[in-house]
Amino acid sequence: MKMKKIERVLFDGTFYNGKNPFHGGGEYGKAVLQKALERKGIQECGIFFIKSQPVQGNILTMCIEKGIRIHPICDIRNIPNIIKKYHYTTVYSAIPYRNWECVKSMEDIRFICSFHGLRTLELADMEASETGFYNQSEIINRDDFLYGCSHSENYKMNRELYKNTLLAFKNSKIITGSQHTKYSIYQHFPELQSLEIEVLDDPMKLQEIDIDIDEEKKILDIFKLRETNYGMIISASIWYKNGLRGILAYDAVFEKNYSFVPDDYKVVVLGVKNVNNFANRLKHPDRFVFQGYVENTVLEVLYKYAHLFLFLSINEGYGYPALEAMKYGTLCACSVNTSISEVCQDMVLYFNPLLIDEIENRILQSFSTEIRSEKEKIIAEKLPTVKKQQLKALEKIVNIIFNEA
Numbered sequence: 001m002k003m004k005k006i007e008r009v010l011f012d013g014t015f016y017n018g019k020n021p022f023h024g025g026g027e028y029g030k031a032v033l034q035k036a037l038e039r040k041g042i043q044e045c046g047i048f049f050i051k052s053q054p055v056q057g058n059i060l061t062m063c064i065e066k067g068i069r070i071h072p073i074c075d076i077r078n079i080p081n082i083i084k085k086y087h088y089t090t091v092y093s094a095i096p097y098r099n100w101e102c103v104k105s106m107e108d109i110r111f112i113c114s115f116h117g118l119r120t121l122e123l124a125d126m127e128a129s130e131t132g133f134y135n136q137s138e139i140i141n142r143d144d145f146l147y148g149c150s151h152s153e154n155y156k157m158n159r160e161l162y163k164n165t166l167l168a169f170k171n172s173k174i175i176t177g178s179q180h181t182k183y184s185i186y187q188h189f190p191e192l193q194s195l196e197i198e199v200l201d202d203p204m205k206l207q208e209i210d211i212d213i214d215e216e217k218k219i220l221d222i223f224k225l226r227e228t229n230y231g232m233i234i235s236a237s238i239w240y241k242n243g244l245r246g247i248l249a250y251d252a253v254f255e256k257n258y259s260f261v262p263d264d265y266k267v268v269v270l271g272v273k274n275v276n277n278f279a280n281r282l283k284h285p286d287r288f289v290f291q292g293y294v295e296n297t298v299l300e301v302l303y304k305y306a307h308l309f310l311f312l313s314i315n316e317g318y319g320y321p322a323l324e325a326m327k328y329g330t331l332c333a334c335s336v337n338t339s340i341s342e343v344c345q346d347m348v349l350y351f352n353p354l355l356i357d358e359i360e361n362r363i364l365q366s367f368s369t370e371i372r373s374e375k376e377k378i379i380a381e382k383l384p385t386v387k388k389q390q391l392k393a394l395e396k397i398v399n400i401i402f403n404e405a
Contacts, residue, residue, distance in 0.1 A: 007110075007402045009036070009045045010071075010083060012093035013063075017053040024202070024320045025116050028177075029094030030059065031203040032114070035398045043067040046086060048079065077102045083109060091169075092401045097161060100168035111169030112401050115176050115197075117317025118162060121188050122338070123240055124155040126314070159188065166192060175397060177202035177318035178339035201343075201386070202318040203394035211297060219301045223289050229262055230289075231363070232306040234299075234321060235271040235313075236278065242312035242335065242353050243269060247278055247288065249359035250310075254284040260367045268302055270294060304328040308366040311335060314353050319343045323386065326379050331372055333362040343386075347379045 015029035036042065046069035049055050063070060071082050080103055082088070089110060091103070096113035103109065166174065166189065174197045176182045182197045189195075220227065231250060236243030250267045265287070272278065272290045279285040294302075303309065309325035311334040319340045322332045326347060334340050335353035349365055351358040365371050 006041060006044060007090050008086065008088045009090045009092055009401055010079075010086075010088040011036070011045065011047040011068075012091070012096065013047040013049045013055070013059060014053075015095045016056050016059045017050045024318065025095040025114075027204060027320065028114060028116070028202050030057070031394060032092075032094055032397055032401075033059065034062065035203070035394050036401065037062060037066045037068070039398070039402065045069070046071055046082070046088065048073045048082065050075075076100065079103055080106060090401060090403065096165045096168070099161065099164050101164065104168065104170075107170050109169055109171065110403065111172040113165065113168070113172070113174060114397070115166070115174050115181060115185065115317075116202075117181050117315070117339075118184050118188055119240065119315045119317070120158040121155060121162065122184060123315055124158075126240070163189060163192075166195060173198070173400060175200055175400065178342050180339040180342055181317045198400070200393035200396055201390045202320065203390050203397065204320060204323065211301065215297075216301050216304070219298055220305060223266075223268060223291070223302075225266060225268065225289070225305070226264065227305040228307045229265055230306060231265075231267040231308045231310055231366075232302055232325075233267065233269045233310050233312065236269045236290075237271050237273040240314045241271075242314050243271070244278065245353065245356050246310045246312045246359055247282070249356050249363055250287070251282045251284055252356070252360050253363050254287050258364070258367075265307070268306075270299070270302075300324075303330060306330050308333060308363065310359070310363070311340070311348075312353055312359070313337070313340070316340050322348060323383075326383055329376055329379055331366055331375055333359070333366060345382060347375065347382055349375070 011033060015026045043066070047063050048071040051072035051074055060070070069086065073079070073082070076098055079091070083091070083103070083106065090112060091109060092112045094114050096115070166185070174195060176185070176197055176199055179199055182199050185195070185197060186193050233243045233246045235241035236247070247267070247269060253261060266289055267287060268289045268291065269278065270291050271293050273292065275290045278290065279288070282288065303325040306325065309322065309330050309332045311319070311322045311332055313319070313335050314337055316338050322334050322340070322344050325332050332344070332347070333349040333351060334344055336350040337353055341350060349362045351362045353359070
């Protein structure tokens, strides 16, 4: 009887290198690695990190405890020697966007990668600073900070980067989290239409956090918030996350003094680097709580007790945040762009993310008892199915990595 070949997988661990690992691709990579570490024979596998950068979180500890080989590298050109020395048969990358030219000639190596989107190509006609405010000299109207301008040079450069990733190995498998991303690849690379791409839900943990009720209350007190009496916006200083439009929409709601909006209703705005970029444009800055990035525990508590989570992103390859909020039954209003409607289905309210008036309209709808009740019912009915799909997808992703049916 022929013995099954043992897959020796080399994992790309650079998704947790650097100062800020709290992003969708990083959480995806961590979930895949955690699942892979449960397998027998994992000691035959390895993981590489960039030597000069810190490894965030507990990734390194997890790998050491399971006996997986650790490979600190200076740059990607170290990879061929590592593959040869330790006889790795597969390379897996959760965030593969880099030039893999050095390993292209290794025809016997399987390359599995999770491709999360082509944001820099899809947003090629938009350009802004991190805060969403333009600083290019060619823009005449400085107040026109909500719209974009062409930068074809960046498009060409990023197209080459993505193409190098997609064609890194002759024996490759591409996994994406949405049909949107799959067909965006075909759209931007018609020459790669024969490329095999499998769509599997992005894996994530949907269980509720285990935090003492007193600790939850303490967190709300720090932000001076009451349960279900605040809106929530995240990643506000990243321009394509579009937080500014949501902030302006909420400010318009406060200006009109609606009787059904409590006088002490607040909006928590996270991921803010420069408060003045936002507060100076508001008529009611006292109704907003601006904060930088927060720890996961704090983020979860804020998701849990929000009256409305406003997910304003102009571009997503999947869209974790709304699902993270909905696991607590929190009502969400979301951009209808890219993959978001595919992932969130009819569990949320939708709006055109470029129209402040429409965002304001959905904020008003969030105060309707009837609308809230309807969406809560749909969330309770459909979110467990999404969770099952994600868990099933995670199993399949790991099976693909280890070359099992």
